[in-house]
Amino acid sequence: MKRILAALAASAVLAVPGAALAQDKVKACFVYVGPKTDGGWTEAHDKGRLFVEEQLGDKVETAFVENVAEGPDAQRAIERFARADCDIVFTTSFGFMDATLAVAKRFPDVKFEHATGYKTAENMATYNSRFYEGRYIQGVIAGHMSEKGEAGYVASFPIPEVVMGINAFMLGAQSVNPDFKLKVVWANTWHDAAREADAAKALIDQGVDIITQHTDSTAPVQVAAERGIKAFGQASDMIAFGPETQLTAIVDTWGAYYVKRIQAVIDGTWEPGAIWEGLKEGILTMAPYTNMPDDVKATAEETEAKIKSGELHPFTGPVNRQDGTPWLAEGEVADDATLLGMNFYVEGIDDKLPN
Amino acid sequence: MFEAILITIATAATPLLLASMGELVVERSGVLNLGVEGMMIMGAVTGFGVAAMTGSAWLGVFAAAIVGTLFSLLFGFLTLTLVTNQVATGLSLTLLGLGLSSMIGESFVGRAGVRLGALDIPYLTEIPYIGRLIFGQDPLCYISLLLTAGVSWFLFRTRAGLTLRSVGDNHSSAHALGIPVIRIRYLAVMFGGACAGLAGAYLSLVYVPQWVENMTAGRGWIALALVVFASWRPWRVLAGAYLFGAVTIGQLHAQALGYGIPPQLLSSLPYLATIIVLVLISRNRRLTMMNTPASLGRPFVPDR
Numbered sequence: 137m138k139r140i141l142a143a144l145a146a147s148a149v150l151a152v153p154g155a156a157l158a159q160d161k162v163k164a165c166f167v168y169v170g171p172k173t174d175g176g177w178t179e180a181h182d183k184g185r186l187f188v189e190e191q192l193g194d195k196v197e198t199a200f201v202e203n204v205a206e207g208p209d210a211q212r213a214i215e216r217f218a219r220a221d222c223d224i225v226f227t228t229s230f231g232f233m234d235a236t237l238a239v240a241k242r243f244p245d246v247k248f249e250h251a252t253g254y255k256t257a258e259n260m261a262t263y264n265s266r267f268y269e270g271r272y273i274q275g276v277i278a279g280h281m282s283e284k285g286e287a288g289y290v291a292s293f294p295i296p297e298v299v300m301g302i303n304a305f306m307l308g309a310q311s312v313n314p315d316f317k318l319k320v321v322w323a324n325t326w327h328d329a330a331r332e333a334d335a336a337k338a339l340i341d342q343g344v345d346i347i348t349q350h351t352d353s354t355a356p357v358q359v360a361a362e363r364g365i366k367a368f369g370q371a372s373d374m375i376a377f378g379p380e381t382q383l384t385a386i387v388d389t390w391g392a393y394y395v396k397r398i399q400a401v402i403d404g405t406w407e408p409g410a411i412w413e414g415l416k417e418g419i420l421t422m423a424p425y426t427n428m429p430d431d432v433k434a435t436a437e438e439t440e441a442k443i444k445s446g447e448l449h450p451f452t453g454p455v456n457r458q459d460g461t462p463w464l465a466e467g468e469v470a471d472d473a474t475l476l477g478m479n480f481y482v483e484g485i486d487d488k489l490p491n
Numbered sequence: 492m493f494e495a496i497l498i499t500i501a502t503a504a505t506p507l508l509l510a511s512m513g514e515l516v517v518e519r520s521g522v523l524n525l526g527v528e529g530m531m532i533m534g535a536v537t538g539f540g541v542a543a544m545t546g547s548a549w550l551g552v553f554a555a556a557i558v559g560t561l562f563s564l565l566f567g568f569l570t571l572t573l574v575t576n577q578v579a580t581g582l583s584l585t586l587l588g589l590g591l592s593s594m595i596g597e598s599f600v601g602r603a604g605v606r607l608g609a610l611d612i613p614y615l616t617e618i619p620y621i622g623r624l625i626f627g628q629d630p631l632c633y634i635s636l637l638l639t640a641g642v643s644w645f646l647f648r649t650r651a652g653l654t655l656r657s658v659g660d661n662h663s664s665a666h667a668l669g670i671p672v673i674r675i676r677y678l679a680v681m682f683g684g685a686c687a688g689l690a691g692a693y694l695s696l697v698y699v700p701q702w703v704e705n706m707t708a709g710r711g712w713i714a715l716a717l718v719v720f721a722s723w724r725p726w727r728v729l730a731g732a733y734l735f736g737a738v739t740i741g742q743l744h745a746q747a748l749g750y751g752i753p754p755q756l757l758s759s760l761p762y763l764a765t766i767i768v769l770v771l772i773s774r775n776r777r778l779t780m781m782n783t784p785a786s787l788g789r790p791f792v793p794d795r
Contacts, residue, residue, distance in 0.1 A: 171593060171704030173600035203705060288747065294754075321746045322754035328708040329699045331739075334503060338743035341495040355699045358603065377603050377701065488751030 164188060164398050165222035166200040167213055169229035169352075170327040176352040176371040177326070178202070180388035181228045181251075183372075187391030188398055195402055206231025211238055218243040224401050226394070227251065229326070230295055236260060247406055249397060252297055254476050256408050263393060266414030267297070268304035268475070269443045270386030270422055271348075272450035274368045275308020276439050277383050277425070278346045279316055280432040281366055282309075286317040288339025290349040290356045292326050294490045296478040298350050303482045304450045305348060308439075310484060319344055320487040329355040340365055346383075357382055366427065373423040384436070385423035393419055412472060416444045451475065456483040496740060497624050501632050502698055504736030506531075506690040508635045510714035511721075511728045512642050513686025518718055519646060520679035521659035521786035525581025526566050527687050528711025529588025534559045534691025536592040539604050539702040548607035552631070552692045559688020560681045562588065567680040571673050574790045589705060599702035606700040607631065629697045631689065636729075638686070643725040655679060659784035662791040672791055687711065713762075720769035722782045727772055735765045 164185075172182040185198050199222065204213045210232045217225045218239055224247040227236045233253035240248045240260040248260040256262055278287045287309065291298050302320060309316040319342065321335045336347050336356040340363050347367040349356040354377045360367035361378035369375070369385025393413070400406040413419040422440060425433045442448035453464030458481040464470060481489050510527050517524050534555035542551030566584050569575045607629055610616070615626040646652040655675055658665045662672045694706055713735065721727035742757035773779050 173593075173597060173704055175601050175703070319747045319749065321743050322758075323743075324754060324758040325708075327703075327705070329701070329703040329706050330503075330506075330694060330708065330710075333699045334499060334740060335743050337495075337499050338740065338747050341492050341499070342744065342747045343492075353699075353703050354601075354701060355703070358699060358701060362606075376601055486749045487746075488749065490753045490755060 161195060161197045162223045162398060162402050163197045163199065163221055164394070164401075165217040165220070165225045166198065167204050167210070167217065167225065167227045167229075167232060168200060168202045169204060169206065169231070171202050172200065174327055174352050175354040175374060175377075176369075177388070178228070178352065180371045181226075181390055184388075184390030184394045188394045191391075191395045192398060192402075196398055204229075204232075207235075211235035214239045214248075215242075218246045222246060224249065224398060224406070230297055247401060247408075254410070256410055258408060261397075261408040261410065263397075263411045264413075264476075265388055265390075265419045266412060267386055267388075267420060268300050268450055269414045270420055271301045271304040272308040272443070273422060273436055273439050274348055274384065274386070275305040275310075276312055277308075277428060277432060277436050278305070278348070278368075279309040279312025280435065281383065281428060282313075282316070282344075282346045284343065284345050285313050285315060286319065286344045287346040287348060288336070288342075288344035289318055289320045290332055290335045290339070290347065290351055291320050291322050292351045293324065294322065296476055299481070299489065300475055300478045301350050302485065303478065306482055306485055307450055307455065316484065318485050318487070320485065322490065323351055325351065327352045329353040332356050333359045336360060336367075337363075369423060375423065375426065380427060382423070382426060383428055384425045387421045387423050389419060389421050412476075414443070415440060416446070457481070458483055458485060458489070494620060494624055496744060498628065500733065500736045500740045501628055502736075503739050504732040505629075505632045505635050506693045506698065506710055507714050507717060507735060508639065508729060508732040509631070509693060510687045510690035510711060511717045511732060512635070512638050512725065513683035513690075514715055515718050515721075515723055515725060515728055516642060516646070516655070516686075517679050517683035518787055519659045519723055519784055520655050520676050521662055521784050521789065521791070522570065522676050522680055523577045523581065523788040524563065524566055524570075524584070524680060524683055525578060525715065526563070526584025526588065527683075527715050528707055528709070529585035530559045530562045530684050530687035531588075531691040531694075531711045531714075532592040532705070532707045533562050533588045534688030535695040535706055536596040536599070536691075536702060537688070538692030539599055539695040539700075540595065542605040542607075542696055543599065543602060546605060548605045548696050551605065551696055552607065552689065555688040555692035556685040557688070559684040559686070559691065561684070563680045563684020563687070564677075566684075567677050570790070571676050571680070574792055577788050577790070585711070593704045596702045596704065600704070602701070604695065604700035604702065607696045631693050631697060634689075639725050639729045646725070656784070659786055662786045662789070666791070666793060673793065676791075687714075690714070717765070717769075720766055720773070722769075722773040722779045723784065724782060727769065730772070731765050731769050734768055735761050738764045 168178045170178040226249045228251045230252045236250045323335045332351045333355040336359040347360040357367045357374040358377040361381045449469045451470035453468040455464040457463045537558040538551040538555035541554040542548045569580045570577045609629045717731045738761040
């Protein structure tokens with residue numbers, strides 16, 4: 137037994153130079169809220185991580201942890217990475233914001249990047265994608281494609297990000313059909329395929345003929361396909377689950393951003409900040425426009441081009457709040473701070489926003 | 492629309508009912524297997540994989556039941572033969588199942604699966620209002636109902652059922668009477684594993700025909716809780732599972748109708764309603780005591 141222990145101790149000593157060598161590489165660590173193969177949100181982040189490995193090769197080492205619950209577990213997971221020689225830690229869910237900040241304060245030498253939040257620090261940056269641009273395009277398509285003029289929205293949690301998406305979708309649809317109706321169901325989960333499917337079924341049973349989602353699994357698209365209802369994918373292209381019914385999907389492409397930020401760590405030029413990019417910069421792309429007539433497709437492409445060129449901002453007045461009070465005057469464009477803290481619906485949405 | 496809602500309720504209730512019915516028999520034999528979630532997820536990944544590879548949903552269902560059984564045998568070997576702690580072993584079975592299934596299922600992700608179709612009996616399914624509801628469910632839904640009737644009949648109307656319950660109530664006395672306690676518990680554990688495997692297959696072949704990591708999402712734990720709150724009575728488990736399913740679906744519809752009730756409250760309703768109703772049903776303490784397997788979770792070593 138003693139001999140085994142001695143051997144173990146010797147190998148531990150031997151291992152040290154290896155560990156020192158490994159430090160020459162920049163270690164980038166990713167904290168995921170769901171499984172990396174969810175077909176949606178987390179998969180998009182993991183594709184970004186793989187893109188980093190491909191682009192930076194030997195200069196970088198990556199690590200990730202999946203299925204981290206938002207809450208106390210998140211802080212533990214982030215802290216473990218901070219202690220495990222990670223140079224930069226990406227935390228990829230809104231609910232990780234406070235946990236990331238708490239760990240960032242205790243580990244000033246480690247750099248943190250939090251997705252979709254609004255809190256920053258000396259060593260903590262945030263990055264976000266203007267998903268609402270894609271959701272506006274979806275709304276425009278829904279406005280053309282829905283025969284009943286009513287869509288169903290499978291939502292996750294009533295946080296600004298999701299509320300903003302619902303509003304953008306609605307404004308897009310209203311730009312085509314001012315009487316468009318939108319039913320919202322909160323599944324209270326990011327990732328529970330069966331519950332998301334139930335939510336989609338409930339919406340379809342109540343008569344909507346288009347489904348869109350802000351949850352992470354492919355279940356709503358699949359349910360819609362089974363019932364012959366058109367749907368939009370989320371975060372990743374979900375065409376495999378609705379080959380004849382997916383209209384398009386907003387696809388997150390984080391890879392280029394990750395490469396840029398990790399390269400900055402390698403070069404020693406990393407700075408905290410808040411980045412919010414969209415279709416123009418390519419952090420967000422649209423899956424091919426499928427299963428729609430050519431004229432709708434042309435309208436969608438035109439809308440996309442206008443958003444990219446800056447000619448069109450989805451949140452441009454006149455827009456009223458749900459209760460009818462004016463929010464944006466004619467031609468006025470919403471500022472980013474209001475969008476990031478959005479806690480109200482625009483006029484026409486048939487749901488009471490939970491708070 | 493009403494008919495459609497009732498059909499979705501049955502879909503939501505069936506996996507819970509299948510898993511609970513298995514666990515009920517396991518617990519009636521005096522064994523507490525907390526690994527339901529793990530066996531279920533193994534069933535889900537096996538069912539999906541086999542069905543996708545062979546193109547036959549039924550083969551997937553059978554394979555899921557077999558893998559569930561094998562997984563439960565692991566639990567049986569550890570807790571019954573090696574007499575390890577049942578709670579700890581059950582928990583590790585769940586952790587093992589979750590990890591192993593995501594490893595096995597890695598290549599299944601993003602693939603649309605095979606669906607186990609609903610029954611379609613000519614003429615009968617077409618009866619207005621009730622046709623689809625009574626004759627047009629998926630086969631596993633009927634199996635789960637038959638299973639409930641079967642388990643109830645077996646436990647309370649057969650000699651073998653009486654023997655199983657006696658093992659669960661007092662394994663020392665049963666042993667003294669010459670009843671093979673360990674063998675009976677093995678069989679019960681295997682039955683529980685097969686049922687959990689079926690429940691998992693239901694998720695990945697009927698509910699959402701795709702493989703998603705962690706797709707059981709805690710349903711195994713709900714099934715476990717149902718057994719306890721239903722005080723180990725099969726028909727009460729059925730009532731609990733359908734109540735849970737009904738409130739789960741009902742709250743989604745209430746949201747879509749836009750009544751403005753906070754969704755956080757609505758989401759907790761299935762749990763609250765099921766617990767309250769089952770506690771009310773089981774409020775007679777003497778009867779509940781009688782139904783509780785007295786040796787539940789206690790290890791049995793024959794020569795002691």
